[in-house]
Each structure stands twice: as C-alpha cells, then as structure tokens.
Amino acid sequence: VAQQVVGVGSVALDSIHTPFGVHENLLGGSSVYFSLSARQFANVNLVGVVGEDFPAAHRQMLQTKGIDLKGLRTQAGGKTFRWTGQYEGTMNVAKTLAVELNVLGEFNPVLPEEYRDIGFALLGNCSPKVQWNVLHQLRAPQFVLMDSMNFWIEQSRQDVLDMAKRAGVLCLNYEETLMLAGKKILSRAVDEVLNQGVKTLIVKKAEHGSMVATKEFWFQLPAYPTREVIDPTGAGDSFAGGVLGYLASAGISPAGLRKALIYGTVMGSFAVEGLGTSKLQELQRAQVDARAAELMEMVKL
Amino acid sequence: VAQQVVGVGSVALDSIHTPFGVHENLLGGSSVYFSLSARQFANVNLVGVVGEDFPAAHRQMLQTKGIDLKGLRTQAGGKTFRWTGQYEGTMNVAKTLAVELNVLGEFNPVLPEEYRDIGFALLGNCSPKVQWNVLHQLRAPQFVLMDSMNFWIEQSRQDVLDMAKRAGVLCLNYEETLMLAGKKILSRAVDEVLNQGVKTLIVKKAEHGSMVATKEFWFQLPAYPTREVIDPTGAGDSFAGGVLGYLASAGISPAGLRKALIYGTVMGSFAVEGLGTSKLQELQRAQVDARAAELMEMVKL
Numbered sequence: 198v199a200q201q202v203v204g205v206g207s208v209a210l211d212s213i214h215t216p217f218g219v220h221e222n223l224l225g226g227s228s229v230y231f232s233l234s235a236r237q238f239a240n241v242n243l244v245g246v247v248g249e250d251f252p253a254a255h256r257q258m259l260q261t262k263g264i265d266l267k268g269l270r271t272q273a274g275g276k277t278f279r280w281t282g283q284y285e286g287t288m289n290v291a292k293t294l295a296v297e298l299n300v301l302g303e304f305n306p307v308l309p310e311e312y313r314d315i316g317f318a319l320l321g322n323c324s325p326k327v328q329w330n331v332l333h334q335l336r337a338p339q340f341v342l343m344d345s346m347n348f349w350i351e352q353s354r355q356d357v358l359d360m361a362k363r364a365g366v367l368c369l370n371y372e373e374t375l376m377l378a379g380k381k382i383l384s385r386a387v388d389e390v391l392n393q394g395v396k397t398l399i400v401k402k403a404e405h406g407s408m409v410a411t412k413e414f415w416f417q418l419p420a421y422p423t424r425e426v427i428d429p430t431g432a433g434d435s436f437a438g439g440v441l442g443y444l445a446s447a448g449i450s451p452a453g454l455r456k457a458l459i460y461g462t463v464m465g466s467f468a469v470e471g472l473g474t475s476k477l478q479e480l481q482r483a484q485v486d487a488r489a490a491e492l493m494e495m496v497k498l
Numbered sequence: 499v500a501q502q503v504v505g506v507g508s509v510a511l512d513s514i515h516t517p518f519g520v521h522e523n524l525l526g527g528s529s530v531y532f533s534l535s536a537r538q539f540a541n542v543n544l545v546g547v548v549g550e551d552f553p554a555a556h557r558q559m560l561q562t563k564g565i566d567l568k569g570l571r572t573q574a575g576g577k578t579f580r581w582t583g584q585y586e587g588t589m590n591v592a593k594t595l596a597v598e599l600n601v602l603g604e605f606n607p608v609l610p611e612e613y614r615d616i617g618f619a620l621l622g623n624c625s626p627k628v629q630w631n632v633l634h635q636l637r638a639p640q641f642v643l644m645d646s647m648n649f650w651i652e653q654s655r656q657d658v659l660d661m662a663k664r665a666g667v668l669c670l671n672y673e674e675t676l677m678l679a680g681k682k683i684l685s686r687a688v689d690e691v692l693n694q695g696v697k698t699l700i701v702k703k704a705e706h707g708s709m710v711a712t713k714e715f716w717f718q719l720p721a722y723p724t725r726e727v728i729d730p731t732g733a734g735d736s737f738a739g740g741v742l743g744y745l746a747s748a749g750i751s752p753a754g755l756r757k758a759l760i761y762g763t764v765m766g767s768f769a770v771e772g773l774g775t776s777k778l779q780e781l782q783r784a785q786v787d788a789r790a791a792e793l794m795e796m797v798k799l
Contacts, residue, residue: 287682381588383705384723404684405706406720415796419707419718422685455799493799495716498756 201240202445203312204231204438205331206321206344207278207301208245208269211473213428214283214294220428223473224255225280227321227344230431232264233477234438234464237485239445242312244268244331246304248275258478267309275300288426289403308334317445319437322346325353325360332363340444342366342399342437350376361395368399368437387415399440399458401433407462409454416455421466421492428472432465435477439464463488502541503746504613505532505739506632507622507645508579508602509546509570512774514729515584515595521729524774525556526581528622528645531732533565534778535739535765538786540746542739543613545569545632547605549576559779568610576601589727590704609635618746620738623647626654626661633664641745643667643700643738651677662696669700669738688716700741700759702734708763710755717756722767722793729773733766736778740765764789 206227213220228245235241242265249271260266278301281294305327316339320328328343335341343364345357350373357377361367367390371383378386383400387410390398398410406419439461447453463485470476507528514521529546536542543566550572561567579602582595606628617640621629629644636642644665646658651674658678662668668691672684679687684701688711691699699711707720740762748754764786771777 382725382727384725387723388725402706405703406718408720415723417707417720417723417796419709419720422688422716422718424683424685424689426683452799459799495718496797497799498753498760498794498797 200445201242201315202235202317202319202441203242203244203268203308203315204228204235204319204321205244205268205306205308206231206319206323206434208243208247208251209278209280210251211430212279212281212295213430213473214281215288215428216285217427220472224258225430225473226278227431227434228319229259229474230434230468230477231319231321231438231441232259233262233474234435234468235442235445236262236264236438237464237480237482238439238442238460239317241265241442242268242309242315244306244308244312246270246272246275246300246306248272248277248300251277262478268306268312270307272300282430284429288429291429306331316340317441318342319434319441320344320364321434322349325349325356328360329363332360338365340366340441340449342368342441344368344433344437345373347373347376358390358393358395361390362393365395366397366399367395368401368433368440370401370403370433371405374398374400397454401436401465403429403432407436407458409458414451416451416458418455418458418462419496421462421488422495423466423470425470427470429469430473432468435468436461436465459489459492460485463492501746502543502616503536503618503620503742504543504545504569504609504616505529505536505620505622506545506569506607506609507532507620507624507735509544509548509552510579510581511552512731513580513582513596514731514774515582516589516729517586518728521773525559526731526774527579528732528735529620530560530775531735531769531778532620532622532739532742533560534563534775535736535769536743536746537563537565537739538765538781538783539740539743539761540618542566542743543569543610543616545607545609545613547571547573547576547601547607549573549578549601552578563779569607569613571608573601583731585730589730592730607632617641618742619643620735620742621645621665622735623650626650626657629661630664633661639666641667641742641750643669643742645669645734645738646674648674648677659691659694659696662691663694666696667698667700668696669702669734669741671702671704671734672706675699675701698755702737702766704730704733708737708759710759715752717752717759719756719759719763720797722763722789723796724767724771726771728771730770731774733769736769737762737766760790760793761786764793
C-alpha cells in the first residue's frame with residue numbers, strides 16, 4: 198500500500214505543568230502526536246487503545262484530520278492511560294509526576310488486516326516484546342522506526358538491541374543512545390550501536406538537532422531555532438511522524454533520509470509551539486513547507 | 499596586507515588535569531592556539547606578552563611553524579601567565595583550579611607598525627577596554643573577531659556589547675550568549691544581540707556545533723563527531739583561527755562565512771584530539787581539507 202503509514206503507540210490524557218500554567222486532560226500519547234504530524238505527508242492509520250472515558254470529541258477531531266481509527270480499540274470497562282508531567286526552566290527535560298497505565302498496561306496491539314501490508318510503521322515506546330509482536334504482523338516492512346526509553350534500556354538492554362536489529366531503524370534521544378551503547382561520547386555510541394547490527398540509528402538531540410547514521414553515511418542536522426517553546430510534550434513523536442510520513446511519500450534513499458530529517462525537525466518544532474496537540478491540529482502543509490525551506494536555507498553550505 | 503591575520507591574546511603555560519593524567523607547563527594561551535590553527539590558511543602574526551621564564555623552545559617552535567613573533571613582547575623581570583584547569587567526566591566544562599596572571603595582568607598590547615594594516619584580527623578574551631585599545635590601532639579592519647567570557651559579561655555587560663558593536667564580530671559560547679542577552683532560549687538571545695547592533699554573532703556550542711548569525715542570514719553547523727577528546731583546552735581559539743584564517747584567504751561573503759565555520763569546526767576538532775597544542779603543531783593541510791570534506795559530506799542535503 199503506497200503512501201500509507203501506521204502508528205502504533207499510546208493514546209493518552211495528559212496533564213502538563215509548565216512555567217505558564219497547569220493544563221489537565223489534554224489529548225496526547227505517542228501514536229496521537231505521530232499521526233497528527235505524519236498526516237501532512239501520508240495517509241495515517243492509528244493503532245492504540247483507550248478506555249470508555251475517552252472523549253468522543255478527540256476521536257472526531259482525529260477523524261476530521263483524516264486519520265484512520267480502525268486500529269483504535271476501546272476497552273470495555275477500562276480507563277484511558279494518563280500521564281502527568283512537568284517542565285521547568287528551559288523546559289528541556291520532562292519530569293514525570295504521575296502515571297496511570299490503565300488500559301495501556303495490558304495493551305497488545307492487533308493490526309487490522311488492511312494495515313498489515315503497510316511498509317512504514319512507528320513502533321512507539323513500549324516493551325520490546327510488545328514491539329516484536331507488532332513487527333510480526335507486518336508482512337512487508339520497509340521502514341519500521343522503533344522508539345524506546347531509558348526504562349527499557351535499563352531493564353532489558355539486550356532485548357532493546359535485538360528488537361532494534363529486527364525493526365531496522367532505532368530512534369533514541371541523546372542520553373538513551375549513550376546508555377544503550379555504554380559510551381560517554383555520542384560518536385562512539387553511534388559506532389557501537391551500528392556495530393551491534395542496528396541498520397539505521399536516528400538520534401534526537403532536542404534543541405541541538407538530530408542525526409541519522411548507517412554504516413554507509415552519517416547526516417547531522419541542527420534544530421530549527423524556534424522562538425516559542427510552550428509545551429515540549431510529543432516533540433519526539435511528531436519528529437518521527439515527519440520522518441516516516443515524508444519517507445512514505447518520497448521513498449527510501451540517503452537523500453530521502455536527509456530530507457526526512459528536515460521534515461521531522463520542522464514537525465517537532467511546530468509541536469512544541471502549542472499546548473498539547475493544538476498547533477499540530479491547525480497546521481497547514483504550506484506552513485510546513487515554508488519552515489522546511491527556511492531550515493534548509495539555514496544549513497546549506 | 500592580503501592573506502595576513504593578527505592574533506592578539508594570551509600566551510600561557512598551562513597545567514591540565516584530565517581523566518588521563520596531569521600535565522604541567524604546556525604551551526597554551528588564546529593567541530597561541532589561534533595562531534597554530536590560522537597558519538593552515540594565512541600568514542599569522544602573534545601579539546602577546548611573556549615573562550623571562552618563557553622557554554626558548556616554544557618561541558622557536560612557533561617560528562618554525564611560520565608564525566611571526568614581532569608582536570610577542572618579553573617583559574623584563576616578569577613571569578609568564580599561568581593557568582591550571584581541570585576536565586572531568588565528558589570533559590565539556592573546564593574548571594579553573596588556579597590562575598597566575600603575572601605579566602598578563604598589565605598587558606596593553608601594542609601592534610608593530612607593520613601589523614596595523616592587517617584587516618583580519620582576533621581580539622582574544624580580555625577586558626573590553628584593552629580590546630578597544632587594540633582595535634584603535636587597526637587602520638583597515640575588515641573582520642575583527644572579538645572573544646569574551648562570563649567574567650567580563652558579569653562585570654561590564656554594556657562595555658562588552660559596545661565593544662562588540664565596534665569590532666563587528668562577536669564570538670561567544672552558548673552560555674555566554676544567553677548571559678549577554680539575558681535570555682533563556684538561544685534563538686531569542688541571538689535576536690537580541692543582533693538587535694543591540696552587533697553585526698555578526700558566532701556562537702560556539704562545543705559538541706553541538708556552532709552558528710553564525712547576521713541580520714541577513716543564519717547558518718547552523720553541527721560539530722565534527724570526533725572520537726578522541728584528549729584535552730579541550732584551546733578548542734574555541736583554534737575554531738577562531740580556522741574561521742579568520744579561512745576568511746583572510748577566501749574573502750568575506752555569506753558563502754565564505756559558511757565555509758569558514760566548516761574550517762573553524764575542523765580546527766577545533768583537531769585541537770581537542772591532542773594534549774595542549776601537540777596535534778595542531780603536527781597537523782598538515784591535507785588532513786584539514788580531508789576532514790573538512792568529511793564534515794561537508796555529513797551536513798549536505
């Protein structure tokens with residue numbers, strides 16, 4: 198299936214504490230940010246689970262944005278996953294104040310039959326075992342991007358690495374990359390992860406940009422210098438949405454991957470400029486392309 | 499005078515504590531690192547002061563590398579400036595353990611007559627007043643790069659800004675830029691410094707790269723991902739040497755500035771790969787160009 202992506206991950210109700218105030222019950226979750234970002238480039242299919250408390254308005258909004266929700270299951274008698282997080286100072290680091298896993302705790306995603314030939318997929322951050330079960334259901338994976346986090350790397354480093362080898366594309370932040378590789382210098386950590394057999398490594402460095410590395414080439418990209426950081430939640434998933442969405446539309450190549458990082462960066466920069474998913478909801482493709490052009494101008498030699 | 503640069507700054511005997519050991523009495527100082535870097539691209543003239551204890555071997559080494567020392571004054575009865583610094587962990591931050599200003603304390607640089615028509619100059623980190631006295635002596639300034647540090651920004655923020663306006667080019671690290679602008683986000687800090695009237699701002703972000711900004715354009719460049727960080731001392735001055743040396747050889751333009759940042763980055767990356775100035779002393783232009791090509795390949799779209 199061409200120009201289709203599937204995003205498997207959490208759907209959440211977030212409470213966000215920032216220097217500008219506290220905001221309760223915002224729509225969030227990795228598959229939601231991913232989908233609202235990737236929709237700029239491709240047809241998006243969301244796979245996740247919510248409880249009976251999930252507002253119908255959120256579901257309608259996602260559908261209005263063209264996101265297919267056949268894979269969004271409502272668990273009878275269950276409550277939606279909730280995350281409460283805080284950003285302070287320069288808002289670079291999210292501090293988790295509370296987590297209620299609820300229906301996410303037992304989530305074992307089942308892809309609708311019509312999603313299984315899609316080649317471009319996000320395996321949102323969850324246990325390597327669950328990610329493995331999802332990967333198994335994909336019959337023709339082309340670019341499967343696996344997210345993870347410090348919790349899983351500490352718990353089961355080898356499982357994360359094994360899973361990343363199978364998925365093909367691992368997407369981590371700076372600290373997670375050092376932790377996974379057991380190195381202090383990023384370049385050495387990247388070498389190590391590639392030597393361990395991961396084919397493509399994408400490292401997210403927040404305001405310091407991102408990079409993609411394979412055995413064949415490295416590409417480093419600075420961040421878009423946004424002036425407005427309102428809420429960093431979902432920046433990484435929005436980045437992944439831009440990368441996967443663009444690749445699904447343009448095809449996989451080294452040049453395509455470089456360009457995909459541009460679009461990932463742009464989508465991440467928009468995501469942080471609004472509270473929750475607000476900015477991504479209203480965003481027009483023309484704005485995306487204008488900012489991509491601006492970023493390309495800013496990094497071209 | 500074409501293809502000439504002048505580097506005004508400290509000449510030091512450094513003691514460096516790194517995780518790999520303690521090394522005493524290494525040749526150092528901003529004008530020394532600058533000169534050993536800039537010599538790859540242009541004829542270099544060093545202006546500084548030392549005491550009678552300054553080893554003749556250091557002087558000879560610099561001359562062997564083609565660096566003109568007419569501006570290096572030996573103060574009778576004086577002792578050379580000494581700095582003792584420590585790097586720990588990932589070695590990103592230098593902790594000053596001891597400073598003996600000695601002859602540097604009263605240093606008021608006088609440029610030899612034949613240096614005064616040189617257009618490309620480094621005003622190494624020192625008081626804005628001393629920098630102003632040096633700038634006054636330049637009859638045809640084209641690209642005068644002024645360094646500074648948190649000490650001067652705290653002491654006399656307005657003097658630093660006024661001096662930067664006169665010099666035209668201000669070169670600071672990330673934290674210094676935020677401090678000078680009184681902002682928390684780098685992009686806003688850059689806007690503010692340019693709005694204050696500084697024509698060209700270069701921000702050094704160590705392993706996160708660098709940027710150059712004017713009212714007309716911004717250019718952002720990631721760092722070269724060196725695997726060997728032996729001694730970060732002098733990285734910023736080596737960066738400045740690459741920038742100024744390249745511009746002196748290629749002329750000033752937006753495209754030239756972009757390329758100059760490439761060469762600055764490459765020279766900074768070599769500087770940290772050896773103890774003190776050791777790597778810069780042995781470095782060949784072919785190695786510089788090879789690494790510049792590698793970095794350009796890594797950032798091209």
